[in-house]
């Protein structure tokens with residue numbers, strides 16, 4: 001589904017991603033871990049098409065298409081979803097109104113007829129249950145004055161509404177208490193199928209108890225320096241990142 | 255970046271939708287401005303002597319005045335002698351009903367999306383249509399007159415209700431108030447008149463559509479709204495003009511009188527031709543709008559959505575004379591390309607326990623300049639006056655400007671005046687967030703801007719709010735890249 005080959009990207013002349021390789025197949029869950037500043041959010045942004053980042057080398061194909069050639073909105077319409085680490089606020093625009101615009105633009109692109117108000121609300125009601133989100137929250141301005149947990153929950157709710165094929169969750173667990181974490185993970189798990197895939201970005205092992213990954217990758221200084229299964233996450237939890245840093249940094253100085 | 259530039263190019267070159275003009279025979283005054291022209295207009299309109307005297311007095315005062323230069327706008331001086339001060343479609347006699355109106359004229363309004371007949375009737379909006387200098391049709395007259403409501407063109411009011419016109423004309427905006435108001439008083443040709451009798455709630459929106467059609471013609475209309483005790487009316491004003499290379503002058507005067515416990519809501523969606531994307535042509539919109547809350551517990555509320563005009567100079571104001579009276583001003587002013595807007599309000603607290611509220615939302619894009627200018631004045635005897643002002647500016651791109659000029663003048667220590675101001679840029683982050691959900695950039699901008707202006711748009715009557723939302727999006731198309 002997603003194939004990343006030797007991806008290099010920089011911002012303002014600083015190279016942040018330095019040759020990322022990653023294959024994600026339908027039905028899989030990949031976890032990307034790594035210390036702060038290693039480039040996890042950058043990778044997510046580059047995949048979503050944020051223009052500040054310049055891709056200097058490499059290629060990304062998504063469902064056989066050249067992802068890097070698509071405008072951000074077309075990537076979304078093709079099925080790429082990014083749950084933001086820091087969701088923005090849009091004053092005066094309710095989540096409901098926002099999502100209705102989004103859902104209908106995505107549907108139009110996919111050749112589906114747009115949903116009228118009644119059908120849209122029915123769909124919303126159904127998806128609201130998944131993340132136990134309150135109607136009241138959705139009639140408020142998008143993310144404005146939402147608590148950290150409410151923002152993250154709203155991201156997953158949007159994901160449920162847009163039915164993406166590839167979801168990238170950027171630190172969706174940070175700022176969540178244990179109950180919220182359970183609810184959000186539950187939502188994500190229910191949305192999982194053999195047809196879609198998930199990339200979970202986190203630096204805590206904790207989330208992976210709820211969303212169980214098939215593969216775990218460690219990102220450090222813009223490269224995937226180690227890949228493994230769930231056991232790798234446990235090992236990281238126990239030993240921290242230092243042993244990996246040491247390994248890589250000493251190899252680099254040799 | 256180059257992709258964005260081409261989108262920007264494509265969209266900003268989108269033409270002004272109402273830019274067409276129609277050739278039909280017009281009855282015109284000679285070009286130029288002098289006492290003879292004023293007499294010519296007054297004769298043409300079969301006016302009584304007192305009104306001619308009134309015009310001439312205004313003209314003589316105007317001659318001694320100079321054009322105001324304090325506004326934050328620059329434009330080449332207008333040669334007022336090169337303008338024509340009266341232009342009417344040949345069919346001068348005002349039609350008694352729509353069947354008598356020249357189909358050509360009806361067609362003009364149909365093209366503007368203003369149906370003067372059945373459709374509006376069903377929607378329950380009474381319309382007075384003003385083309386160039388004269389009112390061409392007023393709909394829904396019968397229903398209104400049963401309630402004692404007078405809604406007609408200004409010229410008709412002069413003939414049929416001279417006592418009302420004489421009493422209120424110039425009572426809120428004196429003929430000598432300012433340069434443009436004096437000019438208007440001298441040469442105004444038509445406009446709308448509205449009177450709501452005591453205790454009557456006007457059951458439908460009253461509306462005037464203005465259109466400048468003829469070239470080299472100034473439009474100087476005059477609107478007078480009188481709401482008697484305990485009455486209510488909601489009034490809408492819309493306007494468009496053809497795209498012409500030369501600038502056209504629009505200098506209107508609107509006066510509102512609210513007696514005790516009366517409420518008047520006045521909404522404008524101003525969409526005069528703004529000039530092309532290089533700043534050529536466009537309307538100079540120099541308008542004086544003022545209302546007086548003359549009686550206790552009266553209320554006047556101005557709502558404006560300003561998207562058009564090359565240069566706008568406009569300060570709808572409230573004189574809060576009655577005790578417990580309320581003045582409100584809700585404004586969205588959008589400027590794009592080379593547009594300049596200097597707009598705001600004046601709230602003058604005279605009565606006790608008077609309240610005013612100002613919500614101004616400026617949106618600047620392209621190379622435009624957008625200024626808010628507001629004055630809150632609390633007079634000596636205005637005990638417990640309250641004002642709240644919120645002035646927000648939204649910038650799109652880095653070649654435009656937003657400016658805020660609040661003036662506060664308080665002469666009573668019990669007054670409470672609050673002023674809040676913010677300036678923000680439309681965020682790349684917000685747009686990217688929308689994009690990431692599948693929303694195209696143009697639609698993202700429309701969504702964000704409408705959200706930003708929501709508090710003001712909410713004040714508009716339903717049909718107008720939808721129109722205004724579309725207009726905002728249209729005005730700003732291509733302004734983010």
Ligand SMILES: Nc1ncnc2c1ncn2[C@@H]1O[C@H](COP(=O)(O)OP(=O)(O)O)[C@@H](O)[C@H]1O
Pocket residue numbers: 011012014016034035036037038039040041042043
């Ligand atoms: N606008 C920017 N200019 C320069 N460096 C940046 C910019 N944005 C992010 N970076 C740098 O890129 C690196 C990776 O950041 P990020 O992808 O957010 O890391 P992570 O999500 O793994 O914590 C960090 O060193 C950060 O400082």
Ligand SMILES: [Mg+2]
Pocket residue numbers: 040041042085171
């Ligand atoms: Mg991050």
